[in-house]
Amino acid sequence: MGVFSNIDTILGIAVAIVTLFAFFQGRMTASERRLTVLEEENKHTNRTLDDYKERLKKHDKQNDVLIKLTQQLTNLNEKVEKIDKKLEEVK
16 A cells, blocks of 8 residues: 555646646746737837828928928019019009
């Protein structure tokens, strides 16, 4: 009986160790899955932010062009008014 008692004890310890290993292995796998999902979401968010940054840069360039165009139109309008005044003086 002494040999079987030792085998039962060793077998019980082995089962407990395998059970703990399986438990922690499952938790580790689940954690890795969650981490992978979070990494993919982070990549997607970064891509979206890069797209938004690019759109804002293009928008800023368009605004700069519109401001320059407005300034040129203002200058042109002033020149036309000067020419109009000179023409009225000549009449």
